[in-house]
Amino acid sequence: MRMNNVLATRWGVVGVGAVIGVLAALLQKLGNPGNMGICVACFERDIAGALGLHRADVVQYLRPEIPGFVLGAFLAALLFREFKPRAGSAPIVRFILGAFAMIGALVFLGCPWRAMLRLAGGDLNAVLGIAGLVFGVWVGTLFLKGGYTLGRAQTTSKAAGVIMPLMALGFLLLMFIYPQIQGEGISGVLFYSTKGPGSMHAPLLVSLAIGLVVGGIAQQSRFCTMGALRDLILFGQTHLLGGVIALVLFAFLANFAFGQFSPGFIGQPVAHSMHFWNFAGMALAGLAFSLAGGCPGRQLFLSGEGDGDAAVFVIGMVSGAAFAHNFGLASSPSGIGPLGAAAVGTGLVVCLFIGWSMKAKGA
């Protein structure tokens, strides 16, 4: 048993947040879309597009950062003997939570990481999204206080634990077998955007390397944006919050240094200014993350250390992205999609039902 995990100390988490902030700004500098150096929701949406699960041709790219996160977390977990295959805690509920978390995030246009990065890039619309996130997480804590639980996971086989890392490896292999062809929208079985955010990306190997590093240090530090807010609201603890504040601060400094800081509401990259829906979309996402026990990044890292329930949440998010773009639920810079409002309303009803009804027997 290892008791000296430096990255899981208060200053360790702060350091990890700072590194993620700088690397995200760097990824943007190297080609990723504006204020989207790293966005777990957007990147999983792009992966859904690359696989043809939706056909929105501006958001199709098999973002190597995401498989990098899973594999980085997997390697760190193996190295420090934290790889523990486990599964079986209400997987179907986690799938639904993942799907609606993604739908909410795509109404706002970003996961909590991107909400912080948008703020650090000067996008003031992010303030509404972050307020919604806090509100959603707060509602989740009310359920947690009332005895909400998805039940216990059980130890499972090593084979089950390596499914997600193997999937990540498989996706990376696909990228090498079917590399992007300049100006072509398709290469073998993969779709590649030739315009829009999906066409903007850092070099593959740089994205992959940064993904692996972030996956490793985030797994070790337990970095979680939702957990940061939840622990503050529920326990008055600021342990994880330090990491999130460091992420915003260091991303801001790096953006400033790279000339990527531009304050305002209007004309922000991959963003809209419908304030209510920015708030409501992230409120839905925050509630879903809170009920599932982690932000999208954390769910990826957990899936890398063998958590099959987190893996189901991730697959739910990828499916949610496909729903969002196939059925007009996702927003665009011109505003929310035709059915975005209905989807947020439905998602809130479903999440409130889950929060209210899932309790331990006898609680």
Added chain:
Amino acid sequence: MNSTIDARGLSCPQPVILTMGKIREQGNGVIEILVDTDTSRENVSRAARSKGWEVDRIEPDGAGYRIVIRKE
């Protein structure tokens, strides 16, 4: 007074919620908490210390850990 919490298999933040609840209920004495992940081990230990409890010992237990906290 001694008591045991089985938080194995529960996801964040339930091991901490259960520990905090027992700390409030019991006031002092010894509490033993069973967890199955390193994250839960760290979170439960940190929560106990924040409430003025001492982490007496942490032992490997099956695939997880047995955490013993105490307050006189």
